[in-house]
Amino acid sequence: MIDLISGTFSLAQAGYPEAMAASTLNQYLFVSAAMFALGLIGFMTRRNLILMFLCTELMFQAAGLSMIAFGRYHMNFDGQTFVIFVLTIAAAEAAMALALVVLLFRKRESLDADLWAELKG
């Protein structure tokens, strides 16, 4: 059955007989790169803290998508495992980050990231 210790476990044993074609992988990676670029540009251009936070989430998911695609391509669970962890962490981190944003908002009555520059110098 599933041999977790020896590491020979692959998608092939779980009902996916064939590896993904390289061209298909490229399409996935293209979508992933596009998502990441969108997130990055959004992060750099926006001043709204919540939007900036959403953009970071977008970049996370872009990375996750490429990892799952690679996992399917290599016929193993590594990518999926990673993504499950990333999603878990991201959920926790989202709760904290949004709480921080709320606190910051209470201080300045605004969501403008440029209002916070205390680390200057």
Add this chain to the structure above:
Amino acid sequence: MMAMTGAILESVLSAALAADPAGGMAGAEHAASQSSGGALMALIPLLPLFGAVLVGVLACFNEKSKMPAYVTVGLLAASFVLTLITYLGWDGHSVMQIRLWDWIGLSWGDGVGQSLDAGFAFYLDGLSLLWMLFVTGLATLIGLYASEYMEHDVGLGYCRFFGAFCLFVFSMSCLVMGDNLLMLFLGWEGVGLCSYLLIGYYYKKKSAVDAGMKAFIVNRIGDLGLLIGTLLTFTTFGSLEFTQLFSTIEAGHSAAGVPLGDTWQVWAIPLLFMAGAFGKSAQLFFYVWLPDAMEGPTPVSALIHAATMVTAGVYLVARMMPLFVADTHLIALTVVTWGGAITAFWAATIAMAQYDIKRIMGYSTISQLGYMFAGLGVLATTGGVYHVFTHAFFKATLFLSCGAVMHGFAGQLDLRKLSGLWKVPGFKIVSIAMLIGCLNLAGFPFTAGFFSKDMIIAEAFVTPDSMIPGSSWAGWLMLLTAGLTAYYTFRVFFRVFVGPTEFYPGDDHHGDDDHGDEDHASTFHPHGPGWAMNFVLIALAGGSVLAAGLYFMGDHHGWAGGMVHASSAQFDPAQIGGHAGGSSAEQADIEHGTVFGFDPHKAMYYISAVVGFIGIGAAWWLHLAGRTQAATSRMESVAAKFGPIPSWAEHKWYVDEFYDFLIVTPLRLISNLFFWFDRLVIDGIVELFGGTPKMGSETIGNATQTGVLHDYALRMIAGTAAVLVVVVLVLY
């Protein structure tokens, strides 16, 4: 606390049991044998130390009562009683020793002089017993006096005072009872420290702080002499323990087997010790610190700067007498004689023109110490030591009387502003005590001071000039000084205590602090001393009187002679060139100097009495006869005939100014030079090494650390992109 006390007691007792009774002083002429002293003996220094700790604990609890004084007086009294018991149980000739623990034990080879063994051990012979008797006795009495005198400072100041007081007695005991030169040095530095602490007791007063530092620094110069002397002693004789040291000296050669006469150390070591002694005892060039030390509270002046600590120098010379007489040319003793005689005269001339009665007493202390040194120098060890003993009593009396006046008249010490205190209510006992002290200091016939001073002056004439060059001239100088002493002593008495009653209070209470006194200027009432101060004055004046009786006790020139005889200070005059020595009666007629053909010992009674009467008469004529007010007397018109000389004397012959010019100013210039060198060059180099990275990081940091989130993000992206580019382009 209890555990600690128990531990100390236990160590004392076990040490007493283990003390080695064997090992006599081989070849010692005076046959002093060692014996183990009782455990009691070790408690003499330890009780005051315990007192200092206890007072420190009281200070921690912010004690507001007179408890520190009671603790101090109680423990010091116990210490005195122990000394007395030890003295009474002493067989009169042996050396009592007790070793508490090994203090310093070093060894770097098996040869002679390749190991240093200095135990925390005590050594009691006649000389140290004599010292301990008056040190603990006077400390007890003066502690009692201080309990009242310092009462306006009850609280932390009171604790500080008595803590240092106890510590002083401990240090002094270590100095006097030390079994080796290192113990002596420990005590020597300890008393110096306590002296510094107590002179600067009124630390808010700049003059007091300066005086403390002056005392400490001047002492330091002398201490260097003592330290080098101690080191040289070790390298020459291979030991620092008195018993071993004296037997080596007795044997007449150094540890390396070189005859002492052929070594340079035989005169260098005594000279170095003499420098230390002169520093501590304020002689010759070093005397300048002692008058300033009068800034301390009066009990301190009485105990430390008159009776005990300043006699440590005399003790050192007396203790090391075997070393001083080992030199056949007696170079060091000649310097001691002349240093003492000149200082005695010099200080007396200054004392004649001062107006501050406490300072007059300070200068007279210097002068009397000069006598003691001259006594040691002319081989009259007994005279010198006896004078230490009598002087301790009468000078303490004088100081404490002055202190009582200061206490009662709001710090007034100017003899032009006090007169006829005899008739002021409450000052009868003070006046009588003062009179007794003055008579002693002036050398009035049949007082203790008369006998002890005469022994010294007579011996100066007895000791031939061939041994101590010019010793008879030193005698004449001391005789002249005796007249001056009588004059300045009774100048104080006639101005302050008798004559028309008139007084003006000082501008502070007890010379120091601010406890918001409201009423003194307008409705000032002098307050006489209370029971404690009066009791102490009576006891000390009585002691001064009784000390005269000691002159007639025993076989060796009185009781003090007996004590000296039973100590290392005793020497065989035959050993120093076959001349007559002072402290040995049976040798005195070998070659005997004379005064106009008379035996100096007998003639001096009459000569010095006459000189004393002349001095007292002059003081009476100039300061009492016909005086109608406090401020002026006949002296003013007489002094005018001397031109500027009285004014020079009043300004202490400008010695302080001369020292300022010669030493202090150049020192300041050099230290300023070094200060700026350090500030500019040394600090500059250090600053350069620290400043360069700081400057660099500030430049970069200010440009990049903007605090704006997007700037950081951009830089992070740029950095990651750069890494990617490098990885992709360069590595693949």
